[in-house]
Amino acid sequence: MNNTSTEQLFKFDQNVEVIHTLIESEEMYVVLKVCSTHARCPGCKCVSSQRHSRYARKADDLPVSDRSVHLTILLHKWFCVNANCKNKIFTERLNWLNPSGRKTVRLEKLIHYVGFSNNCLVAEKVCREMHISISHDAILYRIKKEDSAPSSYCPFRRY
Ligand SMILES: [Zn+2]
Numbered sequence: 001m002n003n004t005s006t007e008q009l010f011k012f013d014q015n016v017e018v019i020h021t022l023i024e025s026e027e028m029y030v031v032l033k034v035c036s037t038h039a040r041c042p043g044c045k046c047v048s049s050q051r052h053s054r055y056a057r058k059a060d061d062l063p064v065s066d067r068s069v070h071l072t073i074l075l076h077k078w079f080c081v082n083a084n085c086k087n088k089i090f091t092e093r094l095n096w097l098n099p100s101g102r103k104t105v106r107l108e109k110l111i112h113y114v115g116f117s118n119n120c121l122v123a124e125k126v127c128r129e130m131h132i133s134i135s136h137d138a139i140l141y142r143i144k145k146e147d148s149a150p151s152s153y154c155p156f157r158r159y
Contacts, residue, residue: 006030009064010071012096012104019074026131028067034075039092041078042099044085052077052089059097061104063131071104073097107132108142115139116146 006018010030020031038049054076061069075092096105103111111134115123120136120143127134 010061012094023067026067028064028069029072030061030069031072032074034073034092034094036076036092039076039078039090041080041082041085041087041090042093043087043090044080044082046080046082046085048078048081050079050081052079055091057097059102059104060107060133062107062110066131068131068133111139112142112146115143 006021010016010018010032012032015034015036017033017035018030019033020029022029038047040047054074057073057075059071059073061071063069073094075094077089077091080087080090091099093099098105098108101108110130111123111127111132114126117123118126120140123139124134124136127139
């Protein structure tokens, strides 16, 4: 897999750059760098261009070619420019990875779909076959956390 095709697989947004890829027999490790020039404070919504530091997050992504995908994402912490804001420093928010998430939004969507389509024990087996590491308890937690409003694709709910 050359860098251009890897870039396309992990182009979550225009600021993401693939800087390293390691492919093993059952796993794929990808290091991504987020090169944002500014970020919005989650508290006061002010836009800051004053970088504080860089840090790394780990998250799993959709499997590729029968391999689990593990991302290391390098991104920034930022100074809030609003003197009245309670956040002096904040972490960069990504629309493809929830603030404390350990799985990308697109992987969460797939787990959500599989979890709502099966019982949790079957969903765990389906996920394992797709090289997605998740327990039936973690799937059940996600289903319980879901809003109680009817979902359009849940086969077990009446409308
Ligand atoms: Zn702020």
